[in-house]
Structures are given as C-alpha cells and as structure tokens.
Amino acid sequence: MPIVSVQQLSKTYRVADKQPGFVGTVKHFVKRKHRDIEAVRDISFDIQPGEIVGFLGPNGAGKTTAIKMLTGLIHPSAGQVRVLDHEPFKRRADFLRQITLVMGNKQQLLWDLPAMDSLRVNAAVYAIPEDEADRRIKAFASLLELDKELTQPVRKLSLGQRMKCELVAALLHHPKVLFLDEPTLGLDVNAQTAVREFLQQYNAEHGASILLTSHYMADITALCERVVVIDKGTILYDGTLDGVIQRFAPLREVRLDLGAPVADDVLSAYGEIESNDGNQVRLLVQREVLTDTVTRLLGELEVADLTIADPPIEDVIARLFDSGKTTPEATDAAVT
Numbered sequence: 503m504p505i506v507s508v509q510q511l512s513k514t515y516r517v518a519d520k521q522p523g524f525v526g527t528v529k530h531f532v533k534r535k536h537r538d539i540e541a542v543r544d545i546s547f548d549i550q551p552g553e554i555v556g557f558l559g560p561n562g563a564g565k566t567t568a569i570k571m572l573t574g575l576i577h578p579s580a581g582q583v584r585v586l587d588h589e590p591f592k593r594r595a596d597f598l599r600q601i602t603l604v605m606g607n608k609q610q611l612l613w614d615l616p617a618m619d620s621l622r623v624n625a626a627v628y629a630i631p632e633d634e635a636d637r638r639i640k641a642f643a644s645l646l647e648l649d650k651e652l653t654q655p656v657r658k659l660s661l662g663q664r665m666k667c668e669l670v671a672a673l674l675h676h677p678k679v680l681f682l683d684e685p686t687l688g689l690d691v692n693a694q695t696a697v698r699e700f701l702q703q704y705n706a707e708h709g710a711s712i713l714l715t716s717h718y719m720a721d722i723t724a725l726c727e728r729v730v731v732i733d734k735g736t737i738l739y740d741g742t743l744d745g746v747i748q749r750f751a752p753l754r755e756v757r758l759d760l761g762a763p764v765a766d767d768v769l770s771a772y773g774e775i776e777s778n779d780g781n782q783v784r785l786l787v788q789r790e791v792l793t794d795t796v797t798r799l800l801g802e803l804e805v806a807d808l809t810i811a812d813p814p815i816e817d818v819i820a821r822l823f824d825s826g827k828t829t830p831e832a833t834d835a836a837v838t
C-alpha cells in the first residue's frame with residue numbers, strides 16, 4: 503500500500519485583485535474584485551514505503567502548495583490526499599507524529615537559544631524518554647559532524663550548521679515520511695553533501711519515504727531514482743530520473759577524437775558543433791538521426807575514437823521547463 507496517495511488534487515488560491523495606492527484601496531473597499539490562481543491542478547501520484555522522490559519544477563510551479571496539502575497545512579480545493587492512511591488536513595496527533603516537514607527558508611529552532619534546548623523541547627513534545635532522545639541526538643550529531651554547534655545560540659551558527667541542527671530537530675521523532683522543501687537552499691557544497699549523505703543514511707536505516715524539492719540537481723541525482731516534474735500546477739512527468747533524459751533530451755553529444763583536424767563547415771553537416779579543438783570535436787546530434795550520423799562519421803572521417811554521451815540532467819530539466827518546448831502532446835505522453 504502506498505504511504506502517500508494523491509488523487510486529482512487541486513488547489514486554487516483566491517486573491518484580492520486590487521490596484522496599487524490609496525485610490526485602489528478605496529475602490530477595492532467599495533467593490534471587491536478577486537482573481538483565482540490555480541496553483542495545483544488535478545495532480546495524481548503515489549509514493550511507496552522507502553521511496554525517495556524528487557519533486558521538480560520551476561519557480562511558482564506548485565511544489566510548495568502540494569507539499570502544504572500533503573502535510574495538512576492547507577486544505578485542498580478538490581481531490582484526495584492520504585498520507586499514512588490519514589487525511590493530512592485533519593492534523594491528527596498520530597499523523598503528525600509520523601511525518602516531518604523541512605523548509606529551507608523557514609526554521610523551527612529558536613534563534614537566541616542553543617539548538618540543544620529546542621531539541622529537548624521537541625523530545626518532550628513527542629514524549630521521547632530523555633536517554634532515548636540523548637541517544638538519537640548523539641547518533642544524528644555524529645553523522646552530521648555536529649558537536650559544540652548544538653550548545654551555541656542558533657544565531658551564531660553558519661547557514662550550513664543551522665540546517666544540520668534543523669534536520670536533527672525535524673527527525674528526532676523518527677518520522678516515517680519526510681517532506682523536504684529545498685533543504686539545501688543556499689548551503690555551500692560541503693554542507694550540501696553532508697545533508698544528502700545524512701538523508702541517504704536516514705532513509706536506509708528507517709525505511710522512510712521522502713518527497714524532496716531542490717533546485718540543485720546534484721541533490722536529485724544523488725538521492726532520487728524517481729522524479730515527479732510539475733509545471734504550472736500540472737504533472738509533466740512521473741518516472742525514473744534516467745527516463746527524463748531519454749524522453750526530453752532530443753539531442754545527444756557525440757565526442758570525436760579525429761586523426762586530423764576537420765573544418766567547421768564539413769563538421770556542421772553532421773550536427774551542431776559544440777566545440778572543435780583540432781582533433782577533439784564535440785557535436786550535438788538529434789537522437790532520431792544518431793545511428794545514421796555515427797555511421798556517416800565513421801565512414802567519411804578519420805575517426806580514432808567516438809563516444810556518445812547524454813547532455814547534463816540540468817540542461818534537460820531546463821529544457822523541460824522551457825514552456826515553448828513543452829507541448830501539451832509531449833506532456834500527455836510523458837506522464838506514466
């Protein structure tokens with residue numbers, strides 16, 4: 503049975519349509535106008551126990567809105583959502599005990615107190631016995647390389663140290679489902695790696711399910727075998743990370759090691775020239791003509807070595823989010 507089940511979920515925000523300034527305020531007071539924003543439209547997906555799913559989309563795609571519905575912070579406008587067999591918006595204690603929500607741009611730790619104080623409060627809230635809480639804190643701190651940081655006021659910590667402490671606080675009650683909205687936002691590369699490894703370890707040890715949004719593709723490639731891609735509130739793709747490349751990368755990169763340099767005008771007959779450094783050449787070739795092109799290259803040029811590579815996932819996702827290139831037909835075909 504899925505841990506998270508989302509069926510035809512939608513959320514429409516109703517916002518005041520008010521002109522700026524005093525006149526606008528008075529007009530709005532006399533005659534109120536509203537406008538609807540369809541932040542999430544008819545999305546459906548499941549998450550299985552232990553699965554780590556990357557939730558990808560450009561700014562304003564609807565990721566945070568969906569996560570807020572999954573954690574019960576806001577009520578859906580339509581559709582159904584069940585997490586651990588609970589309706590999240592009922593916010594039952596048994597549900598809240600089993601989930602956690604981490605938002606990279608929000609913090610739960612108290613600013614002027616050491617993280618350890620907040621951890622003690624959390625332990626009491628979740629009724630974790632003191633010695634058990636100590637054991638958990640020690641285990642997490644060791645994985646995240648936290649030591650004195652836990653006993654310093656949070657305001658004195660670096661962003662990376664703070665996020666590590668936030669994770670300890672968010673996972674102290676050993677939740678089964680983790681909703682992580684940009685947990686590595688703004689962190690340096692070392693802290694990002696530490697957070698990723700920690701999440702991997704937690705998932706492996708506790709069999710927890712994770713829904714993760716991140717603008718850093720390194721987080722996604724390190725943690726997620728499956729991604730759900732959302733844009734303008736609707737799901738464009740739900741499947742393996744590799745599948746994103748297969749489905750949405752129309753070009754492949756052909757790297758050539760040539761016996762002798764070849765002029766650009768000759769090379770351009772085979773594909774788009776990415777670089778031509780004497781004997782080393784990189785060409786971008788349409789996927790559907792790849793076999794023909796490689797055959798021609800091997801037959802017509804003096805090729806010492808040839809390799810074919812996929813473009814970086816970052817480029818593929820950026821292309822996917824480029825609405826001009828994502829036709830509705832492509833979208834329908836992409837959802838599995």
Ligand SMILES: Nc1ncnc2c1ncn2[C@@H]1O[C@H](COP(=O)(O)OP(=O)(O)OP(=O)(O)O)[C@@H](O)[C@H]1O
Pocket residue numbers: 515516517539540541559560561562563564565566567568
């Ligand atoms: N409380 C709100 N009231 C009105 N509109 C909102 C509210 N929250 C979000 N929106 C709108 O809903 C749409 C989806 O926003 P949401 O924050 O869910 O996107 P997102 O994918 O999380 O974006 P980002 O990556 O920038 O955080 C946007 O158009 C946003 O302006």
